[in-house]
Amino acid sequence: MIIEVGQVAVVTGAAQGLGRALAAGLIDRGVSVVLADIATERLQTTAEAFTARGARVLPVITDVSDAAAVNTLASRTVEYFGRVDMVVNNAGIGGGGGPLWQSDPQDWQRVLGVNLLGVVHGIQAFVPHLVRTGAGHVVNIASIAGLAVMPFGSSYCASKHAVVAISETLRRELEMLELPIGVTVACPGYVRTPLVEGLATLVEADDDAWTEHLPAELSKEQREQVRATLKRGIATVMEPEVAAERILAAVEADQLYALTHGDFDDRIRHRAEGILAALDGQGRSGDHVETTDDK
Ligand SMILES: NC(=O)c1ccc[n+]([C@@H]2O[C@H](COP(=O)([O-])OP(=O)(O)OC[C@H]3O[C@@H](n4cnc5c(N)ncnc54)[C@H](O)[C@@H]3O)[C@@H](O)[C@H]2O)c1
Incomplete structure (x- = not known):
């Protein structure tokens, strides 16, 4: 998608960190931004700082783990700005600790509620608007932990693998239905x-x-x-501004994966090679079937 002046984007978890940097990058391109976050005071401070720079922003206190709150975020966006072109499902929390068999069920609920369901809620609330307009882009922030595993971080890792999976699924569904809406999933390494x-x-x-x-x-x-x-x-x-610029460049190039860091490629390759080796060892599922060429 070409990002241009006059468009409207929604960024969740926008009060600080990567979300704030993504909002800043969009504002620099002339986009109006709805800033959604659960941290009331921090959200206000961030919105004031952007407004002081002449940006058009709307802060909306939102808990992304609450589907109704994200639906309200979508209706407030359309009421206030009259359109929406992009949703950036960025809000996320850390979690996990200890081996998987000792992990805390409440930690799983909390992490999946924000990191996975938060993204699902964002897709369900905003994609219908993009479908109606016939254009737009969905950006989901996963992590390198969505492509490789992290011992003692099972809930975070699982939530981010799931974000990669739903991003790939969404992109395929939109393609099959010939809907011109882009999907990018970002998998950053460490961001300051x-x-x-x-x-x-x-x-x-x-x-x-x-x-x-x-x-x-x-x-x-x-x-x-x-x-x-x-x-x-x-x-x-990596500085958040650098990661944000790389993610927005991937959106503009309509890339599915935004791999901001090259530092963890060995982990991704190791996992992919293990899967490919297993595939080679097994042969394809149809290999045992007698074909006309065999006769
Ligand atoms: N920082 C990294 O190294 C790194 C690496 C890979 C991926 N990520 C991902 O990037 C995203 C942003 O991370 P960050 O490092 O900027 O984190 P951060 O903690 O600095 O900022 C996250 C923001 O999300 C908000 N938030 C938390 N729960 C929320 C909820 N339920 N509803 C709405 N807002 C909520 C917080 O208030 C905060 O403002 C996350 O999805 C994270 O998993 C971060």
Whole structure:
């Protein structure tokens, strides 16, 4: 989709971090932006800062895990601006900790409620408007954790894999129905936002507070290995403005995947190669069927 002056976008989780940077990138292109977030005061402060720069924004307090609230967000957008061209389903939270078999059922509810259902609600509330107009774009923010796995982060990882899956499904459905609406799913690595800064401070500290979410059974050596891996990952951290620009460039190029970071390609390749190797080992499901060529 070509992003241009006069369009209207909705960004969830827009009060800070990557969402705020995406909103800023859209505003710089002359787009009016509906800023949705659950954090009331922070949302107000962000909206005021954008307005002071001459931007046209509308802050709407929204909990994306609540389908009715996201439907209200869609109707307020159309009432206020008269149109909607893009929805950016960005709001997300961290979660997980400990091995999967010990993970907390409430953590699963919370993480899937925001990270997965929040995106589903955004699609259900906004895509009908885009279909009616016959144009537009859906941007879903997943993570590199949506393409590769992260030990001791099962709920977050599962939620992000699901966001990749529903983005691919949505794109196929729109194509099959010949609806000219784009879909992009972003899979960033580490981005310098409050979410990551907290983790960086914990990992850098001398004490063992950061290991609180790791299984007690891990040896000191294994903990240090996890710490070293995290430190290496965090060292690749990207400024939110850079990640946002790469995501918006992928939207403009109508790419399905926006892979903002190249640093984790080995993990993605390793997983894909494992699947391909299994496929080669099994042969295709029709291989055993006798064909006319065999006779
Ligand atoms: N920071 C990273 O390294 C990184 C990497 C990959 C993917 N992501 C993803 O990018 C997105 C943004 O992350 P971030 O790092 O900017 O996080 P952040 O915590 O800095 O900002 C997230 C924003 O979402 C809002 N939010 C949380 N729950 C909400 C809800 N239920 N309804 C509405 N708003 C809600 C928060 O108030 C906050 O303003 C998330 O989906 C995250 O999973 C982040």
